[in-house]
Amino acid sequence: MKKIDKQICHVVKLIPYGQVSSYGRIADLAGFPRRARQVSKSLQHANQNGLTDIPWHRVVNSQGKIAFPKQHPLYLKQIALLKQEGISVNHGKVQLSQYLWQADIATLVLSLPY
DNA sequence: GGAGTGACTCGGT
């Protein structure tokens, strides 16, 4: 697994229960600006490898919408997982103003590995 | 190496 994938997974795991973040923000926080697309790819890999400890469902696009097309099997699954955490999803999107994770520096620093 | 492809984003219409 590559460095970028590792860092991205690390940050995604920091998203608190009941909150969401976007691909672009995750990329920024992981130290890879302008690499939103890579975030989606990393999550896809993690999904395939069955890494269940990664809350991939808490990641939506910059508009708060589910990134999958409606007919995609994971579309409904993601919504189900979000609602399960108390997050309301309407018309395939969440209210970022209400659920967007405001990452704080302390959380990030304390999550650093030795 | 060039072309096509996204679980993206931003700005314009």
Add this chain to the structure above:
DNA sequence: CACCGAGCCACTC
């Protein structure tokens, strides 16, 4: 709100 277009960047042929 929806639909483009243009950037964007790693990955796969």
